[in-house]
Amino acid sequence: MDILRFITAGSVDDGKSTLIGRLLYDSKSILIDQLEAIEKQSKNKDLGEIDLALLTDGLRAEREQGITIDVAYKYFSTPKRKFIIADAPGHIQYTRNMVTGASNSELAIILVDARNGVVEQTRRHSIIASLLNIPHIVVAINKMDLVGYSEEVYNQIVGDYQEVAKSLNLKDVKYIPISALNGDNIVEVSPNFPWYEGESLLHYLENIEVENDVNLTDPRFSVQYVIRPQVAELHDYRGYAGKVISGVYRKGDKVVIQPSGIESTISSIEIGGKETDEAFALQSVVLHLEDDVDVSRGDLIVRRDNQPNTEQEFEVLLCWMGNKPLVPGNKYLFQINSRVVRAVVREIAYKLDVNTLQQEPAPERAELNDIIRATIKTASPVAFDSYNRLRDNGGAILIDETSCVTVGACMIQ
Amino acid sequence: MSKYHLDYLGQLESEAIHIMREVAGQFERPALLFSGGKDSITLVHLALKAFRPGKFPFPLVHIDTGHNFPEALDFRDELVEQIGEKLIVRKVEDTIREKSLTEQKGKFASRNALQTYTLLDLIEEFKFDALIGGARRDEEKARAKERIFSVRDEFGQWNPKLQRPELWNTYNGKIHKGENVRAFPISNWTELDVWNYIRREQIELPSIYFAHEREVLQHEGQLVAISDFIKLDPGDVVLKKKVRYRTVGDMTCTAAVESDATAIDDIINEIIATKTSERGETRIDDRVSEAAMEDRKKSGYF
CATH class of the missing domain: 2.40.30.10 (Translation factors)
Structure with missing residues (x-):
């Protein structure tokens, strides 16, 4: 099991909140008391049925104004993956929030309203996704129920978006027709799309390969904190605590401290207090150097043959x-x-x-x-x-x- | 799969350690808020991984409401002794007396709201500039919107509309004098993640997390432990049930769940099967209003 972090880009009008609500609901991440709370609200708002969008509305200030003011994080998991959703509002004044949510995402779901097709907002979201270098894009063409599940509409939008993808040099783009409101193609492939031969959105999110997005080639390590126990028996202990940003570190690696340029060699590596021969990307570790050199917080320890x-x-x-x-x-x-x-x-x-x-x-x-x-x-x-x-x-x-x-x-x- | 692959608990663990080390690296006087519950016990375990063989660069602090489960207090003292770290305890009772505060009335009179006063006094007394807490974003709607480094003003207040954007894994801990940061290393964990991690790491927990016999009162569908802090009315029926706790807060505002789960595997299976959220099932204090947590956070609550 691993983690997929993704951002959903789109406005309330595109059905973004409904889509997130649907993913949480259909993956059984919504529990009875939370459902009761939104049922109560749904009735208060005279909507008749459960309004899944309410699941993602966080603060009272937002509910009163019917808007989303900041990035919210939502969680769900299936037996295959844990998902972290950065839910960023899509209006023009919120570029800041989308940039924030995108900065940690490996995938972006870009919502397109099937009735409107590729519009200015779609381009804006795609441009931000490309500037932030999000490796994978899913174009979720939503509200297909409102265009009669039309293959023609779908093909038109895919064609239009391919132009956008080409101009932005987006490498991995997947197109999925959905209806978040009805749950079509969210968890199961819907019979309403007899012409669609692809997979459901959740199936795609569960199976997309993200392991290769972690860089194991260029070793980068940023020192966060220097561990120096003030006790006699560990008098000489000096450990550089930090997270391996990328690459692999091994005992004996010839390293250089940047920006000072001082050279040394890795004498040992610890993870959670246990010695190990190597450490790799995303692990929080402690590095030790052979020489008593000046290293402090913020310094980068890198290999001499692979420098930033x-x-x-x-x-x-x-x-x-x-x-x-x-x-x-x-x-x-x-x-x-x-x-x-x-x-x-x-x-x-x-x-x-x-x-x-x-x-x-x-x-x-x-x-x-x-x-x-x-x-x-x-x-x-x-x-x-x-x-x-x-x-x-x-x-x-x-x-x-x-x-x-x-x-x-x-x-x- | 590559041998250089960190599984999901490994990723969450590493992220949490990274956040704790950022707190240690950026602040002069941090502290770890320790409640005796499973989330803060997990934080202590993560701190051991982050800083050993060194000492923690922060003390543990506990706001003692006086309404704790005795099992949780005993566990707290044993843990602190075992790891040899400093613990600071401040009692809500003292704040009530010194500041002539008014206690809640009623059947389940809770000190939950009053503990914010003690917390703010403690921050002032020790000039803490950062407090590490075990809050998770999956717990509650308002928490879903909170940053990992969450800035509070000198009154401890959270302003949801003025949060700093938080990008990549870069945490901005710059603050003005008098402000402080609440840092949440396990923001991205869910209840189930915490339990899975506890199982993987074989972390010890207070006994009340496991099924045991207890005298309880059934109140609006929730099971509340009989204690000196709860007033029984004539006609109240006291039942003896086999229960466990999903969260450990005050005896007055934490409800038990019926359970036979005596081992961690059983608990995990029950959580997977449950149809009610952690706070919904066990927290009496969240039921006051729909925005209860949002309001409490704005006024300095964790």
């Missing part, structure tokens, strides 16, 4: 998330994994239109939800990989030092 870039100036795609605009020249904190350095956003090269991917002339300042290309200069060197090659060592955040708030998401180019 170590620079002080680089280009990023930046999604601005602050309520106050970004003014070039302003200083921020730049955090990549456990390393935090001062940084300045130097100049904006252009702004991306998230509906068309067109490059627009550089604005003087970037506003909330803008995606721009900019140059960042840091106060000291940063060891990174390009985001498209190694997401977990190429994504960074900007923090406003005065408000302490996360104001930007950087994808290093």
